[in-house]
Amino acid sequence: MKRLLACLLLLTGSAHAAETLSLVFAGDLMLDDGPGRLIARGGDPLKPFESILRQVDYRIGNLETPVATSGKANASKIVTFRSAPAVLRSLQGRFDAVSLANNHSGDYGQAAFVETMTLLDAAGIRYFGGGRNLAEAHRPLWIEQKGLKIAVLAYNEYKPRSFEAGADWPGIAWSEDSRIVADIRAARKAGADLVIPFMHWGWENVREADARQRQLARLMINAGADAVIGGHPHVTQGAEIYRGKPVIYSLGNFVFDGFDEAPGRTGWLLRLTLDKAGVVSWDTVEARMDDDGTPHPNPEAKTPCGQRGDKTPRLCSTR
Secondary structure: OHHHHHHHHHHHHHHHHHEEEEEEEEEEOOOOOOHHHHHHHOOOOOOOHHHHHHOOOOOEEEEEEOOOOOOOOOOOOOOOEEOOHHHHHHHOOOOOEEEOOOOOOOOHHHHHHHHHHHHHHHOEEEEEEEEEOOHHHHOOOOEEEEEEEEEEEEEEEEOOOOHHEEOOOOOEOOOHHHHHHHHHHHHHHHOOOOEEEEEEEOOOOOOOOHHHHHHHHHHHHHHOOOOEEEOOOEEOOOOOEEEEEEOOEEEEEHHHHHHOHHHEEEEEEEEEEEOOOOEEEEEEEEEEEEOOEEEEEEEOOEEEEEEEOOOOOEEEEEO
């Protein structure tokens, strides 16, 4: 009997050790303009992806807009966004957390930014990469599920820097190499099994990652990151493996209108499977946006994917 119990305990322990967590990252969620008008008339821009989003344990996107009724548009910017509070209904049940570290979070000033965070709290949607002060903006999103403790960090390095949080004023986390390295190491010290930076970087409408993105991705992985994920260019930018860790340079848009060419209307939903040793496997589901900015899954697309041990990304059929 003792031997049987020991075997059962061993098997249970092995099963627990092998438990994995599924995590999704989406690119830019811009809920003003076309998507905002669709929601206002009773539509739902995330409905076509609902079943795919519900298949995973945790879902993260980049909120490319303040959600507020307050504030004034930044007169120095050519394009500004502000979404009505009602748009958060479309995110509820589809996204667990959103990054605020982008170049549109401050479009309507600090009052609208604080209102955004207040509304997200009320909607039960977590946020990171932004806060009521510098310390909050750099605080990781902690995901603790299935025996894993994951820290997700977010940074913006696309102008204007005036959106950056300060010691005692609200804003976003700005991308500075030394601070990013310190944050990754601090997360590890705080007990993170995995650390994943979510970057807002690169040049708009450029299909390949530039030298800066590649340099920073390597720096983050050398500092202890398990994967690096990016967005902002409004187009996908491909992927690579560095030291066994995946780097997905840009997911492109996910909910966004106003783009006429196919690259701006095509994004990736990234799916990761994780365990304590890192990324077990990953793939992407291609999203094609219609005139309202609503993404539709394209199951026929060939997009990058990989698994632990791969030296380079492969092409695989999304499912």
